[in-house]
Amino acid sequence: MTRSRLVVLSSLVVVGVGVVGALGALYFDPPRAAVGPLPAKGLALPGDTQFVMGFDVHRFVASPFYQRFGKDRQGQGRPPGFTELEEKTGLNPERDVDRIVFAGRSVDKGPEGGVILVSGRFDRTKLSRAIETESKGVTFKSHEGTTVYLFREGAGARSGAVAFLDDDTLVLGPRAGVEATITNYAGGKAPVRANASLMALLESVKPGSTFWAVGDQSVLSRLPLSIPGAAGQGSVSLPPIKSVVVTGDLEPMVAVELTGEAVDSKAAQNLADVVRGFVALASLQASQKPELKDLASAVSVTTDATRVHVNVRVPYELIDSLAPKRPVAADGAPEGR
Amino acid sequence: MRDTSRPVPFARAARAVFDLALEGMVWSRRSLFMAVLLGLPIVFAIVYRVVLATHIPPRVTPFDLYGLLVVPYYLRFAVPLAALFYATALIADEVEGKTLTYLLTRPIRREGILAGKFAAYVVTTLSLAMPAVIVTFFALMTVRGRTGLGAAVPDLLRDLGVLALALLAYGALFTLMGVLLKRPLIPGLLFVFVWELLANLPGYLPRLTLTAYLRSLVRHRPAEEGLSEIFGQVLPAALCLEVLAGAVIVSLAAAAWIFSTREYVMDQ
Numbered sequence: 001m002t003r004s005r006l007v008v009l010s011s012l013v014v015v016g017v018g019v020v021g022a023l024g025a026l027y028f029d030p031p032r033a034a035v036g037p038l039p040a041k042g043l044a045l046p047g048d049t050q051f052v053m054g055f056d057v058h059r060f061v062a063s064p065f066y067q068r069f070g071k072d073r074q075g076q077g078r079p080p081g082f083t084e085l086e087e088k089t090g091l092n093p094e095r096d097v098d099r100i101v102f103a104g105r106s107v108d109k110g111p112e113g114g115v116i117l118v119s120g121r122f123d124r125t126k127l128s129r130a131i132e133t134e135s136k137g138v139t140f141k142s143h144e145g146t147t148v149y150l151f152r153e154g155a156g157a158r159s160g161a162v163a164f165l166d167d168d169t170l171v172l173g174p175r176a177g178v179e180a181t182i183t184n185y186a187g188g189k190a191p192v193r194a195n196a197s198l199m200a201l202l203e204s205v206k207p208g209s210t211f212w213a214v215g216d217q218s219v220l221s222r223l224p225l226s227i228p229g230a231a232g233q234g235s236v237s238l239p240p241i242k243s244v245v246v247t248g249d250l251e252p253m254v255a256v257e258l259t260g261e262a263v264d265s266k267a268a269q270n271l272a273d274v275v276r277g278f279v280a281l282a283s284l285q286a287s288q289k290p291e292l293k294d295l296a297s298a299v300s301v302t303t304d305a306t307r308v309h310v311n312v313r314v315p316y317e318l319i320d321s322l323a324p325k326r327p328v329a330a331d332g333a334p335e336g337r
Numbered sequence: 338m339r340d341t342s343r344p345v346p347f348a349r350a351a352r353a354v355f356d357l358a359l360e361g362m363v364w365s366r367r368s369l370f371m372a373v374l375l376g377l378p379i380v381f382a383i384v385y386r387v388v389l390a391t392h393i394p395p396r397v398t399p400f401d402l403y404g405l406l407v408v409p410y411y412l413r414f415a416v417p418l419a420a421l422f423y424a425t426a427l428i429a430d431e432v433e434g435k436t437l438t439y440l441l442t443r444p445i446r447r448e449g450i451l452a453g454k455f456a457a458y459v460v461t462t463l464s465l466a467m468p469a470v471i472v473t474f475f476a477l478m479t480v481r482g483r484t485g486l487g488a489a490v491p492d493l494l495r496d497l498g499v500l501a502l503a504l505l506a507y508g509a510l511f512t513l514m515g516v517l518l519k520r521p522l523i524p525g526l527l528f529v530f531v532w533e534l535l536a537n538l539p540g541y542l543p544r545l546t547l548t549a550y551l552r553s554l555v556r557h558r559p560a561e562e563g564l565s566e567i568f569g570q571v572l573p574a575a576l577c578l579e580v581l582a583g584a585v586i587v588s589l590a591a592a593a594w595i596f597s598t599r600e601y602v603m604d605q
Contacts, residue, residue, distance in 0.1 A: 004363035011464035018471030019494070025483065026490040037488070206556070208400040208489075249401075304553075304571040 035193075036202035037212055041169050042101050044184035045115055046177050047191030049103040051215030052202065057097040057120070059210040063250035064316055089130040090123035103192075104215075105177070115173035115181055117165070124164060131162065143179050144186040150175060201243055206257070209247040217242045238274060239267035242306075254319065258310040265306050272308045275301045294318050343444075347452070350445035354453025355460075362423065362461045371419050371462070375469045378406040382476035399477040400489055404557030406473055407496050411466070412503055412551050417533070419462050420507035421525040425515040427454040428596060437601055447597040455512055455589065462504045467497060492556055499554045506547050506581045509588035516596045543572075547584065550577040 035043065037054050045052075060066055070079060086092045097120035104114045131138060131149050140149045143163070151160040153175075161178040165171045171181050184191055193199060201214035241260045248256040262268040282296040295318060300311045344350070362368065385402060428451070431437035440450050474493045478486050510528075514521040535542045536549040543549035553572040 002360060004360045007363045008359070008460060008464045011468050014468035015471060018468070018475065019497075021475070022471075022490040022493050025486045027487075302571075305573050307571070309571070 035199050036205040037209065038101065038192075038202050039099065039117075039119060041119070041165060041185065042103070042117055043190035043192050044165070044181050045101075045103040045117070045192050046105060046180045046184075047194055048105050049115075049192050049195065049198065051104040051213065052198065053102045053104070053211070053213040054209075055100040055102075055211045056209070057093065057099060059208075060250065061094045063210065064252070065250040065254060068316065068319075088134060090126035091120075096120045096122065103177075115171060115177040117181075118170040118172065119168060120170075121168060122164070122170065124167060128164075144182050146182050146186070148175075148178060148182065197243065201245055204245055204259075206247045208249075210250050211246075211248045213244075213246040215244050239263070239270045241271070253316060254312075254314040256312045258312075260308045260310075262306050262308065265303075268303050268306045268308050272301050272303045275299075275308070275310055295322065345443075345445045345449070347446055347449045350443075350449030351453040351456065354440070354445070354450050355456045356453075358427075358454045358457035359460060362457050363464065367422055367426070368461065368465065371422065372465050374415050375411075375419060375465045377415075378410060378473040379469055379476060381406065382473045386476055386480050399480045400492075403474055403477045403489075407470070407500075408552060408555060408557050411470065411500055412555070413533075413548060416462075416466065416500060416503045417507050417529040419466065420458075420504055421511050421522070421529060423458045423462060424455075424508040424511035425521040425525055427451070427458060427512055427515055429515050429521065432601060441601070448593045451512070451516075451589075451593050451596050455508065458508055458512075459504060462508070463501060466500055466504065470497060470500060496555055496557075499551055502554070502581055503547075503551050505585050506551070506588075509585040509592070510547070513588045513592040513595070516592045516599065544580075547581070550580050553577050 038052060042052070061070075082093060091097075097118060099117075099119040101117040101119075102114055103117075128147075128149075132140070135151065137152055138149055139153050140147050142148070146163050146165070148161050148163040151162075153159050159175050160173065161175040162170060162172045163178055163182060165182065165185050171178050173181075183189075195216070197216040198214065201216060205212045205214060239262050241262055243261045245259045246256065248254070260268075260271060262271050279296050279299045279301065282299075283293060295314070298312055298314045298318065300313075302309045302311075345353070382402075385399070428437070431440060441447070471493070474489075474496075478489055511521065511525055514525055514528075518524060533546045533548045536546040536552065537543070550572060554574060554577050
């Protein structure tokens with residue numbers, strides 16, 4: 001074998017091993033059944049889920065946003081209540097919670113229609129005891145072999161429930177939604193997969209986003225098709241949107257990407273024009289409030305066939321400039337520091 | 338016995354030229370330079386893994402950094418440059434070395450020569466680029482353990498495909514330039530670093546570039562500034578594949594036609 005062929009063969013081996021390893025990771029990794037950012041356990045959510053939102057707690061806690069705005073400036077550097085929560089339940093949300101997923105259901109199921117999945121590391125005994133002793137009116141029952149804690153059991157649709165789906169996943173929400181999730185998980189069912197459009201949207205979410213949200217036509221069809229115009233004059237018609245995908249990151253700046261799919265390219269262009277119009281209005285306001293000029297330039301709107309992409313990238317310096325100034329203490333330092 | 342009055346069949350001729358060209362192409366100073374250029378992200382990934390990820394709070398996630406390496410570095414810089422240096426030299430090197438005569442006097446069709454050389458270019462550049470991308474991917478994506486690795490694999494596979502397509506598309510175009518122009522390097526550099534900037538402009542201008550189509554096929558959308566931030570377009574995937582395939586076919590066909598009809602006079 002010649003040297004050149006040896007080089008090519010070596011390269012082929014590296015590529016082969018890499019691709020096999022990658023496919024292995026895809027197959028054997030715990031989130032192997034995951035769809036985009038939705039973890040495998042998220043597939044057990046109720047089948048009538050219409051929109052899903054996710055939140056990467058670790059990324060959020062590590063972000064400059066949390067360092068600036070999330071912490072209690074007057075306390076121990078943690079949000080109020082976290083210390084008490086940790087004492088009672090052993091749960092330190094900053095450290096122990098990995099991810100929160102909220103699955104929204106149709107509006108006719110009421111505002112309590114959504115189910116929340118919290119993934120992390122929990123002291124199950126301490127947390128269970130805290131639920132039993134600290135909350136009033138809590139009852140519990142077994143559903144598919146899983147203990148479900150019920151809050152205000154007699155309140156009908158308003159009754160809430162919480163249960164451990166497994167050692168590292170909590171499910172919260174209305175009783176029906178929690179029980180449906182437990183049933184699906186216990187039976188290995190993935191009813192959310194039946195919603196093909198939602199699955200496709202989930203797969204389009206940028207991996208590694210700090211927060212994300214997807215919704216399909218079934219939830220967007222309930223949005224108003226017109227909004228009041230500037231200075232209350234008339235109204236602005238909004239073209240119908242088929243789907244929306246929102247992803248966001250908080251490092252190194254607050255960056256939100258919103259992708260909306262309109263029914264056709266003309267509607268997409270109209271939608272983009274509406275957004276551009278609002279950005280232009282903000283720019284006009286810049287003469288009175290100069291920091292709005294930077295905010296307006298932080299928004300970009302592009303179209304791609306039937307899709308509209310809105311990118312908002314706001315540096316923390318700009319957020320600081322928009323925030324109301326704190327009163328300055330006598331020594332010149334802002335109060336509360 | 339082969340009928341010596343007829344040229345060697347196309348496939349056999351192309352295979353023979355491929356073997357010859359691969360030998361000269363893979364083991365060359367050009368390949369050493371390109372291996373360094375294409376392997377540079379591995380160094381970045383290791384630096385990030387060893388230094389940045391452990392000592393300094395990360396400003397970008399490993400996946401973001403990988404996306405930055407794939408789009409601006411590989412797709413926009415390293416791959417077009419690799420294609421430029423190899424593909425423009427496929428015939429130009431033979432002319433410059435005055436060795437083209439030895440090939441042209443063989444009973445093989447000129448299209449076979451070009452096909453064999455182009456295949457050697459593709460194999461060489463893929464051999465250099467693909468392992469670099471894969472090693473970079475794993476070096477970055479395992480910084481925080483295996484979390485998120487499986488979810489990012491589809492992007493890796495897509496990136497590998499798009500990079501291969503980029504090598505084909507740029508390679509075919511620069512092969513055409515190589516047979517068309519006497520000194521193709523400068524026009525090639527202008528194409529890569531000036532013309533391709535049209536991809537950042539509004540309207541239909543990006544459709545006159547290869548970058549716009551290639552960039553639309555990958556899912557990474559690294560933060561950009563200036564025009565590309567404002568006017569960045571994502572073209573439909575089907576259109577991108579059609580245009581890129583068309584560019585490859587048209588460029589290679591034109592290159593083959595020019596090479597097979599052109600008369601080469603070797604300077605003494």
